Amino acid sequence: xRISHTLPLAFVVAASVAHPAHAAIDEHPQVCFxxxxxxxxxxxxxxxxxxxxxxxxxVRYKLIASDGTVQWDWADSDTGCAVLDLDxxxxxxxxLLAKAEMYDGNSIVIRKQSSNGIYAWTAETGFxxxxxxxxxxxxxxxxxxxxxxxxTLFAITQKTLLTHRLTSDxxxxxxxxxxxxxxxxxxxxxxGKSIFLPSVQSWTDKWTVSHELGHLALYYKDEYNSVGSVxxxxxxxxxxxxxxxxxECPTDxxxxxxxxxxxxxxxxxxxxxxxxxxxxxxxSLEADCSYSGYDCEFGATSFDECYPDPSDxxxxxxFEGDWTRFFWDLETDCELSSSRIFEIWDLANPxxxxxxxxxxxxxxxxxxxxDEDEWHCYTTRVDWNLHYL
Numbered sequence: 596x597r598i599s600h601t602l603p604l605a606f607v608v609a610a611s612v613a614h615p616a617h618a619a620i621d622e623h624p625q626v627c628f629x630x631x632x633x634x635x636x637x638x639x640x641x642x643x644x645x646x647x648x649x650x651x652x653x654v655r656y657k658l659i660a661s662d663g664t665v666q667w668d669w670a671d672s673d674t675g676c677a678v679l680d681l682d683x684x685x686x687x688x689x690x691l692l693a694k695a696e697m698y699d700g701n702s703i704v705i706r707k708q709s710s711n712g713i714y715a716w717t718a719e720t721g722f723x724x725x726x727x728x729x730x731x732x733x734x735x736x737x738x739x740x741x742x743x744x745x746x747t748l749f750a751i752t753q754k755t756l757l758t759h760r761l762t763s764d765x766x767x768x769x770x771x772x773x774x775x776x777x778x779x780x781x782x783x784x785x786x787g788k789s790i791f792l793p794s795v796q797s798w799t800d801k802w803t804v805s806h807e808l809g810h811l812a813l814y815y816k817d818e819y820n821s822v823g824s825v826x827x828x829x830x831x832x833x834x835x836x837x838x839x840x841x842x843e844c845p846t847d848x849x850x851x852x853x854x855x856x857x858x859x860x861x862x863x864x865x866x867x868x869x870x871x872x873x874x875x876x877x878x879s880l881e882a883d884c885s886y887s888g889y890d891c892e893f894g895a896t897s898f899d900e901c902y903p904d905p906s907d908x909x910x911x912x913x914f915e916g917d918w919t920r921f922f923w924d925l926e927t928d929c930e931l932s933s934s935r936i937f938e939i940w941d942l943a944n945p946x947x948x949x950x951x952x953x954x955x956x957x958x959x960x961x962x963x964x965x966d967e968d969e970w971h972c973y974t975t976r977v978d979w980n981l982h983y984l
Contacts, residue, residue, distance in 0.1 A: 624724030640876035809871030844901035866918025929972035
């Protein structure tokens with residue numbers, strides 16, 4: 596006899612022959628896990644669509660049987676599915692953790708700063724499935740108990756790291772920090788580099804999460820270093836000599852902005868992280884690019900917008916917006932892959948840059964590292980302003 600029934604938050608797509616009551620035999624139903632994503636800035640960029648659902652790749656799950664026994668395992672890193680081994684005489688609670696093993700030995704985990712604990716969600720209690728059945732569970736965007744946005748943060752993280760496979764055997768730790776009024780940051784914590792996101796807004800913003808993951812991935816790529824971590828804290832982002840800036844361009848000495856004059860080494864490392872995020876959520880085959888409210892494809896450069904008179908521009912300074920567009924143009928106009936771009940970044944040896952050196956490293960490196968076709972495109976098509984070099 597075929598059976599068909601609906602369970603909470605699950606849809607049965609296949610059924611098997613029912614077994615006699617009380618037959619304690621092994622059953623092997625399949626479960627597939629999804630993440631509901633509801634980003635705070637959906638209209639920008641090409642992805643995701645509102646209410647999108649993403650596969651929970653390699654998610655960690657826990658089965659708690661009615662007799663108290665516990666099983667731990669990982670869902671498949673591509674499908675987000677797993678075949679369970681069940682005793683038909685028992686029922687089970689299914690729990691998902693905000694932790695996953697993905698590709699190349701990489702893993703991600705989302706923790707609470709206050710307790711270091713990993714976020715979790717109960718998919719079902721009293722579960723009993725049979726061989727041949729498949730159940731789908733979707734971790735909702737706003738579950739109870741103050742966990743709003745965790746499924747979205749999980750999905751953004753997975754989507755970002757799936758798009759850019761820069762490293763191997765690394766754990767990406769993301770902490771939902773207590774809201775101190777500070778912006779997101781990357782730091783050494785809990786045995787490795789970690790991202791701290793200080794508010795629900797920051798962990799449901801695809802640009803913020805992907806930008807910080809860009810920093811983290813590039814730290815791993817560049818031997819766990821960055822300009823700041825090797826040479827000490829950089830000076831205040833905004834330069835003192837900002838008298839010639841137009842009113843539309845910020846000059847905050849304590850923060851960095853897309854269109855603010857900053858020390859060149861700071862501008863380039865922020866610009867490459869901007870590009871990392873932009874390339875995740877924009878289709879490079881389309882003639883547009885959006886990043887956090889800015890157009891990273893068309894328009895005047897930040898230099899021209901902020902300093903119409905070049906004499907007002909400070910040597911050794913730059914705009915992260917210009918670097919963002921520079922890397923985007925390498926991908927779209929010169930058809931360099933993200934991996935190739937980050938290889939050039941790594942070869943440019945940013946861990947040894949200092950804030951008071953002119954930023955011609957990438958330009959000079961390109962002469963020797965780009966092949967003939969890449970170099971021709973670089974010198975003739977990249978929309979790039981070199982006033983300050």
